[in-house]
Amino acid sequence: MKKTAILFPGQGSQYIGMGQALIEADQEAAALMEMAEEVSGFPLKKLCLEGPIEDLTRVLHLQPALTAINLICWQQLKKALPDFVPAYAGGHSLGEYSALQAAGVLSAEDTMTLVTKRGEFMEREGTANPGGMLAVLGLTIEEIDNLLKSYTGAGVVVVANHNAEQQIIISGDQKGLDGFSEMCRENGAKKIVALKVSVANHSPLVAGAVEDFSACMAKIPFHTP
Structure with a gap:
């Protein structure tokens, strides 16, 4: 059924x-x-x-x-x-x-x-903590996680959503998004798209809302x- x-x-x-x-x-x-x-x-x-x-x-x-x-x-x-x-x-x-x-x-x-x-x-x-979100297409969650472990650039950036096998959403401040998205491009990301949101959802930047x-x-x- x-x-x-x-x-x-x-x-x-x-x-x-x-x-x-x-x-x-x-x-x-x-x-x-x-x-x-x-x-x-x-x-x-x-x-x-x-x-x-x-x-x-x-x-x-x-x-x-x-x-x-x-x-x-x-x-x-x-x-x-x-x-x-x-x-x-x-x-x-x-x-x-x-x-x-x-x-x-x-x-x-x-x-x-x-x-x-x-x-x-x-x-x-x-x-208080401006930021945004990007969709990274063409890399797996394992590849994104490994890149994050080796990312030493400025800013805050984290995985926010695992939408599909090769569609991962990252969230953070502008410096973090800019730096890490460039790293993703250098490592095979096919496309990076800014999401239509006004804050860095699912990131430490909005954690103050929890309580x-x-x-x-x-x-x-x-x-x-």
Whole structure:
């Protein structure tokens, strides 16, 4: 018997106009967006539909904005396929919170509360410790790890995500990203692409958000899936 999984995207997948067709065509989708705006305190609909992309991409805005669109997509999928029950729900980084809501672990309101605070704390840390993320294509995780062990250049750089056999995401400050990406090119990387994010996610540069966010999570009820 086949089992189906649903996977929610994370930061970097945003674009101007995302969710527009659903929000404009369906009252329940519009109501969910209104709830997300009320919880977050941000004009998420305007950011998603009109931008500008620089404002949408700010981690402070992007985490609640993208999560709202994820929840709307899940809402609409359930309406279209009322008997559909996935065997698994997962998410790519930020998308994990949408997966928890889809699995019944979090309410939609609590999901929006968490991602709003997560964005707030990560923006604070990103402002204090600027950085970004790069996708390295053409090298394996073993090759990247070995290069990192021998990297003696300036800055901070770490592996953030292992997306595929030869697609590794690195995160760090600008000096670290510049120096290590050049090392990757010299050692066979086929392509290096900057991600559409505003902070160095999954790196020590945003680790200061953990304590405050953990305190927020402790106040939220998590239910059995």
